[in-house]
Amino acid sequence: MSGAREYTASVRIAILGAGGVGGYYGGTLARAGHTVALLARGPHLDALRARGLEVRTPEESFTVAVQATDDPKTFGVCDVAIVAVKTYSLEEVAPAARLLAASGAAILPLLNGVEAMDRLVERGVPESLVLGGLTQVSVLKVGPGVVERKSPFQKVAVGERTGKTSERVRRIVEAFQGAGAEARVSEDILGDLWRKFAFIASMAAACGLARTPIGPVRDAPCGKLLLARAVREVLAVARARGLSMAEDEEAKILAFIGSLGGGMKPSFLLDLEAGGPNELDDLSGAVSRLGREAGVETPVHDTATAALSAAVKGR
Numbered sequence: 074m075s076g077a078r079e080y081t082a083s084v085r086i087a088i089l090g091a092g093g094v095g096g097y098y099g100g101t102l103a104r105a106g107h108t109v110a111l112l113a114r115g116p117h118l119d120a121l122r123a124r125g126l127e128v129r130t131p132e133e134s135f136t137v138a139v140q141a142t143d144d145p146k147t148f149g150v151c152d153v154a155i156v157a158v159k160t161y162s163l164e165e166v167a168p169a170a171r172l173l174a175a176s177g178a179a180i181l182p183l184l185n186g187v188e189a190m191d192r193l194v195e196r197g198v199p200e201s202l203v204l205g206g207l208t209q210v211s212v213l214k215v216g217p218g219v220v221e222r223k224s225p226f227q228k229v230a231v232g233e234r235t236g237k238t239s240e241r242v243r244r245i246v247e248a249f250q251g252a253g254a255e256a257r258v259s260e261d262i263l264g265d266l267w268r269k270f271a272f273i274a275s276m277a278a279a280c281g282l283a284r285t286p287i288g289p290v291r292d293a294p295c296g297k298l299l300l301a302r303a304v305r306e307v308l309a310v311a312r313a314r315g316l317s318m319a320e321d322e323e324a325k326i327l328a329f330i331g332s333l334g335g336g337m338k339p340s341f342l343l344d345l346e347a348g349g350p351n352e353l354d355d356l357s358g359a360v361s362r363l364g365r366e367a368g369v370e371t372p373v374h375d376t377a378t379a380a381l382s383a384a385v386k387g388r
Contacts, residue, residue, distance in 0.1 A: 083107055084248045087154040087173055089166045091117060091141070093212040094183060095157030096220035097227075100128035101252035103137045110140040110148045112169060118143055120218025129221040145169035153245055155206075156182040156189070159344075160355040163189060167196040174202045179241050181206045181231060185273055185340075186355035187266045190234065204242065205262030206231045207269050208254075211337075227254045232262030264318070267311040272326050274356040275303035277341035278377035281353075284345070288335020299373065301327055306371040307360055313367035345385075353381050 084107045088099040091113035103109040103126070113121055121141035128135055142148070145168075154173040158166050163184065170180050170193055181204045182189040194200045211224035229249045231242050242258055249256035259265050279290045279299050290296045304326050308318050319325075344351035357377040364371035 084152045084244060085150070086110070086248070087145070087148050087151040087169075087178065088112060089145070089154055089156045089169050090158035090162065091121070092157070092159075092214045093220055094208060094210065095155065096126060096214055097128060097210070097212040097222055098155065098157070098183075098208075098229075098249070098252070098254070099139060100126045100135075100137050100220065101254070102248060103139050104128075104135060105248070105252040107248055107252075108140075110142065110151070112143065112145055112148075112166070113141050114143045116217040117214070120216075124218055127219040129215070129219065131222065131225060145172055148173065150176045151178040153179045153181055153241075156180060156184065156193070158184070159350070160184050160186050160189065160352050161350045163192055164196070167193060167198070171197045174198045178202070179204055179245070181245065183208045183229075184355075185270075185352055186359055187263075187270050188355065188359065200234075203234070204231055204245075205234055205259070205266060207262075207266055209269065229254045229256040230259040230262065230265050231256070232259030232265070234262065236260050236262070261317075264311075264316050267307070267316055267318070268322065268326070270356075270360075271304050271307035271311070271322070272329065273339065273341075274307055274360055274374065275300055275326075276330065276339040277352070277356045278303050278374055280339050280342045281345055281357075281381050282377055284342070286336045286338045286342070287330065287333050288337075291331065291335075297327075300330055303373040303377075306364065306369070306373055310360060310364045310367055310369050310371065313369045314363070345381075351385070353378065353385070357381070 086109050088095040088111045091111040099109045099111050125136045125138045180198050183206050190203050193203050207230050209228040212222040215221045231245050233239050246256045246258050283290050304323050311318050357374040360374035361371050361378045
């Protein structure tokens, strides 16, 4: 159990970041019978306390009662804390993760990028309590107390950094499965994170540079070539860092990008359009930085980092 307590059938779950992803999984897990506490603030917190959490999906809508607070000290003892903020807010919630870990909670980041686990450890969370995790889902907070899943899929992978299967990971995965997600235990969570990273960083770079959904990017002259080169760069960095990537990995990722609806916008593009903070430093910026460290050239992601940084600063 790597220092964590034994789990019961019902898992006590803290959600650090009650926006789209955190709110959605918090709502589905609560409806499945688990005790869920959400860290929230402002009008969103007020709505959660007054009306509960409303979850909308392509199939249904429901409202569920959850504990909501802006003070993690009131959470009590939890089995797992799901960190579901944007990467630029990780610093803000790290103290809450550290507090919950001190009581034995496993810490499960569901963030974009490939560095969240290390950053949590650097900020004082014991390495033995940090799990690897990822989700593939399109979900937004559409109003105070309301989240909506847009995608037909909701996939989750959870694993130990060592690659070994553990009881705590199995129980967490079972909780997600019982809540309706397509969840699995990963025996290669680092590799899985990099595979998702190759997809999301490349989508962000291409759609961010073009300021369009994926359809016009794919249809543009050299658009598919741009996407292929962006994916190839990420996989090259991963291999240079010692991760095993299958020879057909690029083709699989590009086939998935090709299957997306033409109007699909990565969350990075939505952030750009909203004019607020974005995850550039943890997407193309990280590819560029980690590529230099590994001696791998990443011209597409270098270009995206430079151009998008300049555009945001000049706005």
